[in-house]
Amino acid sequence: MVPHIIHHSSIIVQIVRIGLFVTCLVDLIRPHIGFAALKLLEAAGCEVVVPQRQTCCGQPGYNSGDRKSALALARKVLAEFETCDYVVAPSGSCAGMIRTHYPDLFSDQPAELERAKRLCDRTYELTDFLVNVGKLERVPGTFNGEVTYHDSCSGLRELGVKSQPRSLLAKVPGLKLKEMDEAEICCGFGGAFALKFGEISTHIADRKCDNIAAAGVDAVVLGDLGCMLNIEGRLRRRGDMKTKVLHIAEVLAGDSEG
Amino acid sequence: MQVASMHFKARAGGKLADVKLQAALKKLQGNFVRGRAERVAELDNFEAIREAGAAIRERALVHLDLYLEAFERNATARGAVVHWAETAAEANRLVCELAARYGVRKAAKSKSMVSEECGLNEALEAAGVEVVETDLGEYILQLAQEPPSHIVAPVVHKSKDEVSDLFEEKHRQPRKTGIAELTREAREMLRPHFLSADMGISGANFIVAETGSTLIVTNEGNGRMVTTLPRVHVAITGIEKVVPTLEDVSTLLRLLPRHGTGQTITNYVSITTGVRSEDELEGPGHFHVILVDAGRTRLIGSDLQPMLRCIRCGACMNHCPVYQSVGGHAYGWVYPGPMGSILTPMYAGLENALDLPNASTFCNQCGVVCPVKIPLPDLMRKLRERQFEQRLKPWSERLGLRMWGWIAQRPALYAMSARIGARLLAWMGGAGKLIHNLPFGGGWTNGRDFPAPQGKTFRELYAAGKAVMSDE
Ligand code: SF4
Numbered sequence: 001m002v003p004h005i006i007h008h009s010s011i012i013v014q015i016v017r018i019g020l021f022v023t024c025l026v027d028l029i030r031p032h033i034g035f036a037a038l039k040l041l042e043a044a045g046c047e048v049v050v051p052q053r054q055t056c057c058g059q060p061g062y063n064s065g066d067r068k069s070a071l072a073l074a075r076k077v078l079a080e081f082e083t084c085d086y087v088v089a090p091s092g093s094c095a096g097m098i099r100t101h102y103p104d105l106f107s108d109q110p111a112e113l114e115r116a117k118r119l120c121d122r123t124y125e126l127t128d129f130l131v132n133v134g135k136l137e138r139v140p141g142t143f144n145g146e147v148t149y150h151d152s153c154s155g156l157r158e159l160g161v162k163s164q165p166r167s168l169l170a171k172v173p174g175l176k177l178k179e180m181d182e183a184e185i186c187c188g189f190g191g192a193f194a195l196k197f198g199e200i201s202t203h204i205a206d207r208k209c210d211n212i213a214a215a216g217v218d219a220v221v222l223g224d225l226g227c228m229l230n231i232e233g234r235l236r237r238r239g240d241m242k243t244k245v246l247h248i249a250e251v252l253a254g255d256s257e258g
Numbered sequence: 259m260q261v262a263s264m265h266f267k268a269r270a271g272g273k274l275a276d277v278k279l280q281a282a283l284k285k286l287q288g289n290f291v292r293g294r295a296e297r298v299a300e301l302d303n304f305e306a307i308r309e310a311g312a313a314i315r316e317r318a319l320v321h322l323d324l325y326l327e328a329f330e331r332n333a334t335a336r337g338a339v340v341h342w343a344e345t346a347a348e349a350n351r352l353v354c355e356l357a358a359r360y361g362v363r364k365a366a367k368s369k370s371m372v373s374e375e376c377g378l379n380e381a382l383e384a385a386g387v388e389v390v391e392t393d394l395g396e397y398i399l400q401l402a403q404e405p406p407s408h409i410v411a412p413v414v415h416k417s418k419d420e421v422s423d424l425f426e427e428k429h430r431q432p433r434k435t436g437i438a439e440l441t442r443e444a445r446e447m448l449r450p451h452f453l454s455a456d457m458g459i460s461g462a463n464f465i466v467a468e469t470g471s472t473l474i475v476t477n478e479g480n481g482r483m484v485t486t487l488p489r490v491h492v493a494i495t496g497i498e499k500v501v502p503t504l505e506d507v508s509t510l511l512r513l514l515p516r517h518g519t520g521q522t523i524t525n526y527v528s529i530t531t532g533v534r535s536e537d538e539l540e541g542p543g544h545f546h547v548i549l550v551d552a553g554r555t556r557l558i559g560s561d562l563q564p565m566l567r568c569i570r571c572g573a574c575m576n577h578c579p580v581y582q583s584v585g586g587h588a589y590g591w592v593y594p595g596p597m598g599s600i601l602t603p604m605y606a607g608l609e610n611a612l613d614l615p616n617a618s619t620f621c622n623q624c625g626v627v628c629p630v631k632i633p634l635p636d637l638m639r640k641l642r643e644r645q646f647e648q649r650l651k652p653w654s655e656r657l658g659l660r661m662w663g664w665i666a667q668r669p670a671l672y673a674m675s676a677r678i679g680a681r682l683l684a685w686m687g688g689a690g691k692l693i694h695n696l697p698f699g700g701g702w703t704n705g706r707d708f709p710a711p712q713g714k715t716f717r718e719l720y721a722a723g724k725a726v727m728s729d730e
Contacts, residue, residue, distance in 0.1 A: 022716050024666075028676050029683075029709070031716035050720055053669040061663050063620060063639060064655070065646030069663025076667060104636075153621040186579045190619025195701035197267065197617060202705030203274050203583045204619070233706035236692055 016133075018046045019084030021077075021123075023094045024056040025225040033225065036253035037090040037126055044134030051080040057089075059097040062105065063191055074098075074105050078112065078119055086133065087123040090249045091224050092155020095125040100158045125155050126249060127164040127223060139168060141254030143175040145218035147246075150208065150231065151184045152224040165223060165248050172251060180215035182207070189230040205234040212243060219244035221251055259377050259405060263590035263602050263611035270584040270617075278417050279585050286414050290576040293520015294627065300522070301512070311513045312631040314506045315567035318467075318498075322558060325467040325500045326549065332470030336532025338545040349550045350381035353459070353492055356546055357387050360490045362456040368474065368481040369393040370461025371409055371570065372495050372550055374592045375605070378459070389459075390451045392480040394444055401428045407586030409593060410518045410572035415585050448480070458484035458542065460530075462495035463570070464510065465547070468503045471531040472547060475514060475524040485530050491542035493530065497549045498566040504529075510569060513629035517571040553605035561640055565600050567630040574624035574634055580617055589614065596624040596634040603641055609650055615641035676715045684713035 018041050022034045041048045058073030077098065081087045089095040099120045106116040130136040149169065155161035169177050188194065188204025208231055212220050220243060222228055232245035250256045262269075273279055298304050318325055330340040343349035349372075357365065365387055367373065379389045379400075391400040395413035399406060402424055406412030413421075418437065425443055426433040434440050460481055462472040472493040474481045485491050501507055515521040534541030557563050575581040575595025586594035590611070593601045599614040615638045624634040645651050646659075665672050686693045687710020696703045 024676075027716040028680050029711040031712055031714065031719050034716040035719070052717065052721070055666040055669060055672045056662075058663075058666075061659055063642070064659050065639070065642030065644070065651065066656075066659040066663060067643055067646075069659060069666075072663060072667055153619070153623075157622045157626055186619050186621035186623065188579065188619060190621070193616070193619045195699060197270070197580075198701030198704055199271055199274055200580055200583050200617070201619075201701075204579045205706065207579075229709050230706065232709045233692075233702070236707045236709075237705065 016046045017085045018048045018129075019081040019087045020048050020050045021054065021057070021081065021087050021089040021094060021098075022050065023089055023091045023225065025229075026090060029229070030225060030247065032255055033090050033247045033249050036247070036249035036255045037088070039140060039253045039255070040126070040130060040136065040249060041088060041134065043138075043140055044130055044136040046134060049084065054080055057094045057097045058105070059094065059101075060191060062097065062101060067105070071105050071109075074102055074116070075112070078102075078116060082115060082119055085122065086129065087119065088126055088129045089123070090126045090247065091226075092125045092152050092159055092161050093224050093226060095123055095128075096154035096158035098123045125159050125161050125164075125223065127168055128155075128159060128161050130252075131164040131167055136168070139171045139252045139254075141250075141252050141256070142173045143219075143251055143256060145174070146176045146178050146216075147219045147221045147251070148178050148180040148212060148215045148217045149183060149248075150180075150187065150212075150220055150222040150227060152222055152227045153186050155223050156184060161223065165221070168248070168252055169221065175251070178215055178217055180211045180217075180220075182211050187227045187230050189226045191226065194230060201230070202234060205230050206238075209234050209238060209240070213240070217243070219246050219251075219256075221246050221248050223248050259374055259592050261591050261602070261606040261610050263606065263614055266588055266590060266611075266613035266617060269588040269590065273584040273588050278420070279415050282415055282417060283582055283585055286408070286411065286576060287582055290411075290518075290520055290572070294517050294573060294576070297516035297520050297522060301516075307509065307512050308629055308631060310509050311569075311629055312567060314501060314509060315569070315630050316564075318500050318502060319558065319563060319566050322497065322500065325502055326497060328467040329465055329470055329500055332468065333532070333547060334470070336470055337535075338470060338532055338547055341546060341548045343548055343550045343552070346376035346550070346552045349376045349494060349548050349552070350378055352548055353378060353494065354381055354385040354387075356490065356492060357382060357385060357457060360456060360544065362387055362490065364388045364390065364451065364455045365457040365459050366390050366392050366451050366455035366484050366488060367396070367459040368461070368476065368484040369396050369412070370459065370494055371406075371592055372461055373459065374406065375552060376494070376550065378494065387457075390448070390455065392448050392451065392484060393476070394441060394478055394480075397444055397448065398424065401425075405587065406592070407594065408572060408575065409570050409597075415587065452480075452483045452487050455484075455488045457490040457492060458486075458488040459492045459494065460485050462493050462499055462547075463514065464501045464507050465493075465495060465499050465549075466502075466504055466507060466529075467500055469529075469531055471504075471529045473507060473527065473529045475511070475527050477519070477521075477525045479526055482526055482528050485528060486540050486542065489542055490544045490546070491530065492546045492548060494548040494550065496554055497551055498554050498568075514569050514571050517573040517627065517629045557604060562600065562604060562637055564632050565597070565604070565637055567632055568597055568601075569630055571629055573627045573629065574632075577623045577627045579619065579621060579623070596638070597632075600634065600637045600641065608641065608644060608648070612645065612650060615639075615645065673715070673717055677718060680711040680715050681713060683708075683711045686710065
């Protein structure tokens with residue numbers, strides 16, 4: 001896949017065409033995270049397209065044992081995004097689904113497997129892309145206060161997203177990062193797990209909330225909407241109305257007041 | 259052991275509220291999780307060792323028949339007798355027959371998870387044999403008549419105070435409170451049993467094909483007494499425990515204690531080879547090895563085969579946020595945590611443990627720490643797929659998933675549903691933008707609020723933005 005090249009007088013500018021995978025949760029619940037991602041990718045000099053027919057990466061079905069539905073949705077993603085130079089999602093979970101699980105999903109579909117693998121190699125979680133491909137130097141956002149960062153499981157353990165968000169947060173004027181204990185431990189969301197095993201899920205979320213409270217910060221920042229809803233939901237139920245729960249795209253784009 | 263895994267959810271609820279259990283589980287995390295991290299950090303070629311460990315176990319499984327035959331040959335040549343048990347019941351029958359043949363009245367046992375699987379103690383007791391567990395943890399559980407809650411630290415769910423009370427009651431001695439005193443008291447109680455037992459029963463962490471040996475790792479020394487003092491030694495273990503060579507064992511031993519207890523090596527590594535020879539002073543006159551299948555061959559050649567690599571270190575449960583929340587008893591059988599969520603459905607029946615493969619957030623902490631690189635979440639997902647295919651999932655869930663899949667394949671319908679959903683949920687959130695009670699979502703809202711959507715979907719706003727731009 002060769003990025004298309006624009007000849008502009010004597011200078012050759014390479015414009016990379018990104019397909020923004022909005023994710024179903026961002027589309028439904030926090031659209032402004034999608035716009036923040038858009039803004040950041042454009043700040044990195046990319047051309048961003050948003051395929052309008054996109055819906056879901058197939059993870060809910062895949063992780064619940066409904067492989068058939070998952071495969072159908074994976075096919076749809078493949079068709080909609082394979083003409084892009086890169087696919088970027090503001091979610092380690094969805095990017096992880098495409099990047100690490102599509103090869104398994106297509107494993108007995110030889111004709112599509114190769115195409116799927118090519119897509120995987122070009123699929124990135126937002127901060128990973130901004131740091132390692134987009135080489136974003138300056139971020140638009142500012143933030144006045146202390147934050148802690150929660151490492152979402154898929155981003156961390158499937159995609160190795162650990163230093164990327166931190167190095168980007170370090171570029172935000174006014175923001176001070178304070179690590180909490182057990183930042184790498186699951187928040188208890190786990191998709192359908194949060195509904196099916198609500199009590200256990202809440203118990204795990206409580207542990208995360210304890211660690212956030214102990215860090216005593218203005219906001220907890222993270223890269224996945226699933227974890228956001230879970231952590232925010234538990235913090236509020238515990239009576240903490242103050243600690244903000246923010247997606248990293250919002251913070252970096254300067255859009256964190258919603 | 260009876261399988262009670264169908265009650266996972268119900269049991270888990272009680273465990274979350276059990277203050278003592280929660281404190282015990284916290285301690286376990288501190289000791290074992292930190293211990294593992296430190297021991298692993300000491301190895302500069304850790305990933306290479308881990309890779310080698312996984313490869314050794316995989317090789318043993320690929321050529322399982324060959325290595326088991328070699329084991330039998332070499333063990334027999336040194337005077338051991340190898341028995342094959344296809345089921346747990348058969349394993350019990352074999353041991354009971356041996357007890358009858360040698361006129362055994364008392365058996366001293368060191369820790370063996372396979373014997374727990376089979377319910378061997380009950381079978382022996384029914385046959386009139388007194389069974390004494392000699393591993394401190396297992397001894398405590400035998401007194402308390404409870405099952406283990408962890409494969410390495412079986413009594414982790416009990417506090418020191420509870421043990422003090424138990425010993426006072428059962429030993430009829432003044433109450434002790436220090437760990438050293440309690441241990442000494444247990445030792446004093448156990449010593450006469452080692453000397454008077456007719457049969458020693460052990461498990462095996464590995465069996466070695468090239469030498470025909472069985473091997474156990476322990477910290478208390480009881481294993482050594484059980485395997486050498488009584489006149490008959492019976493080692494009972496699963497067929498998958500075979501390892502080609504002693505060299506291979508040494509690689510695996512660099513992984514097992516580090517991941518299990520955070521030790522570089524256990525206090526004892528006991529290798530038992532054959533019976534006492536004429537010029538030896540110690541060792542049993544009779545050595546029998548019972549190799550148990552009980553569901554293992556079903557995994558061979560299947561997509562779940564990697565599970566049989568397991569070396570029973572316990573790291574997956576020590577690191578699992580779900581195990582850390584509910585402890586081992588909630589899982590309802592011998593093996594808890596992520597490894598148990600795969601082994602229990604496979605050994606005891608998928609339909610008898612419906613919750614277990616689903617009782618994971620897929621955070622993959624287990625897969626990351628497993629010393630033999632078992633992709634535990636992937637294997638749980640395969641079990642979820644089998645549940646789905648065999649219609650073992652509730653119809654409402656199957657329908658929900660299929661509906662989601664169906665709608666998500668139809669962008670126009672999907673967009674419309676999302677529009678309606680976003681508005682409805684935003685309205686439910688009210689001014690506080692929090693939903694306190696989701697119909698059909700009690701699992702969520704019993705313990706958490708649900709942050710309400712903004713109200714319009716991304717795709718609506720994006721399309722509107724584009725329209726504005728093209729107007730300009
Ligand atoms: S599955 Fe892996 S981590 Fe868990 S007990 Fe077995 S070897 Fe240890």
